[in-house]
Amino acid sequence: MAPSENFPESSPKRRRGVILSSKGWQRLQAAELLSSARNNEGNSYTLEQLSDRTGLSTKTLTKVRHRQRPVDQLTLVDYFKAFGLTLEPDDYISQEPDPEASIAILTNLLQTTLKGQLSLDSPFYIYRPPAEKFLIQEMMQPGALIRVRAPRQFGKTSLIARGLNSAQEQEFRTAVVSLQLADSGIFESLNQFLQWLCVMVSRSLGLPHNLEEYWNPMFGSSYSCSEYFESYLLAVSDRPLLLVLDEVNIVFNYPQIATDFFGMLRAWYEQSRHNAPLSELWQKLRLIIVYSTEVFLPLSIHQSPFNVGLLITLPPFTKEQVAELAVRYGLGDPEFYASKLIDFVAGNPYLTQLALFHLSQNHVTLDELLKTVTTPESIFESHLRQQLGYLEEHPPLKEAMQQVVLTPNGVELHPTVAFKLQGLGLVRFENKLTLPSCELYRVYFSNFLK
Known part of the structure; x- marks a missing residue:
């Protein structure tokens, strides 16, 4: 044949x-x-x-x-x-133009997946090699610790969903805990936070929590939490446990618990590597830590989980990837759209998807998209207002962003502030200088942070 x-x-x-x-x-x-x-x-x-x-x-x-x-x-x-x-x-x-199907699919995309995770069979998911391959390969290794870092709305959740799907196909037990779900009061003490974590993992696995049996105040919170995992969550099954801790960067804001918490995670990783009776038990744990910003905590190199295991960073879309996405949205002359959008949103996955959706539905022309950035009619208005609102709530970040957009050649910021802005996806770095991550942010914030 x-x-x-x-x-x-x-x-x-x-x-x-x-x-x-x-x-x-x-x-x-x-x-x-x-x-x-x-x-x-x-x-x-x-x-x-x-x-x-x-x-x-x-x-x-x-x-x-x-x-x-x-x-x-x-x-x-x-x-x-x-x-x-x-x-x-x-x-x-x-992927063929089908007006009725396209409207239904794309409308659903705007209402759901543009605000979060892309479904496993979504035609709008763009692979960013080697991230997917490395994630799946590494989580199959006993005692794996994987760090996934990228700014907000860069596709971390959609990437993790693919890893979880592969893990479930291999009959792993899986648990996902987003620290964003925890009330601020949970972070007031290490004991309260670690108990909350144990309960959330238990519920995710469909198990009753047994804190009373394994939690002993005499030994401290970190020891009790480790005992809970060791003697209960890991021991209850021979199958590997893939634990995803999402939005871990929230803990960075609570130094009173961060040092002990991250030290405990590092200890779990080390436990799987020692030639000890319990190392085989801890090898069943595969840990994925997801966060949006560089670590700016003063952690000891021997206590930090951020200098071991595998780091996966998600980059912006390339011009070629934007062109491929334009094809999937049914737009003619994808190279033209890719060239314009790369210049304007610099491959930001969420902003690129948002722009291509509206362009494909003829809600806006490319010229209108570029010219209406600072007006209420802009398709980016909701996103930009959200970013501006966050800066208003954090005056040091607002002041720093003001310096960035009003200094054409970039400005040198304190690393902690710079990393927080990067975690929001607002800035990029060239050598020691901080600049707006894309033209959209430069234009908008130049106007509203004068």
């Missing part, structure tokens, strides 16, 4: 415009696994073997399996048919 990639592009049946959905990818993987067990001595098929079996080129197979760039529907039909499957409508996500 000739490779499908050799079919003429002009054929109306060969239009490139679909990406495997999460369900379709799972069906295909299951069929491949079963076939390899029966016909390939249990060994995973190589791309060359898959090419021989499906009639698709290795290049096309790679594109299908990465689920990043659209292919034509007949390619998926051939791939599925080779493993005895019939391609169903929910096995793929269409």
Whole structure:
């Protein structure tokens, strides 16, 4: 059979415009696994073997399996048919212009995913290699500690969702605790905070909390919390436990508990590495720490969890990624839009998605988008007001941002203040100088922070 990639592009049946959905990818993987067990001595098929079996080129197979760039529907039909499957409508996500479907999908995107996590099968998720690969590979390692750092609304939650999905496929137990859910009073004492953490992890795992049995004030809060994990949460099952601690940067504002809390996390990591009776138990814990700003606490290098394990940083979108996203939104001349948006929002994932959504729905033209930044009609108004409101609540940050936007060549700020602004996504660094992270912020804050 000739490779499908050799079919003429002009054929109306060969239009490139679909990406495997999460369900379709799972069906295909299951069929491949079963076939390899029966016909390939249990060994995973190589791309060359898959090419021989499906009639698709290795290049096309790679594109299908990465689920990043659209292919034509007949390619998926051939791939599925080779493993005895019939391609169903929910096995793929269409990238072809379909006015009714586009309006429904994109409207739902604006109402939900633009405000948070992109679903696993969202066609608007852009992979930023090697982040996804490193995350999944590392969390499979015993006792792994992974740090995911990026400014607000840069896609950390969507990345973590993909890691959680992979962990669940490997039958890990998973627990996600966002520190943003904790009332400010929770952070008043280390004992209260660590008890809250234990209860939240227990609930996430569907377990009753047993604080009374494992918490002993005589031994201190950190010891009691570690005992709770060691003797209860980790011991109750032989399956690995993936624990995600989100918005950890909130603890940076409470130095009275931060040192002991982060020291405890570092101790857990070290416990999995010592050749001791309990090291195997602690190896079942895979810890992901998610935060938005650089660490500015005076932690000892031997007590900090921020200088061990694997650090994954999420960069802004590149021009090529913005162009790919413009294609997925159905915009013509994606290179043109990518060039303009890179100059204006500098690859900020949320701002890029927001702009492309409105452009694709003809809510605004590109010229209007660029010219209405400081007006109530701007599509960025809600986001910008939120950022301005945060600065108003924190006068030192407001004053620092004022210096940044009013100093064309950049200004040298105190590191703590600079990192906090970076965590908000408002600034970037060049050498020791701090500058606005994008033209949008420069224009807006220059006007409102005069």
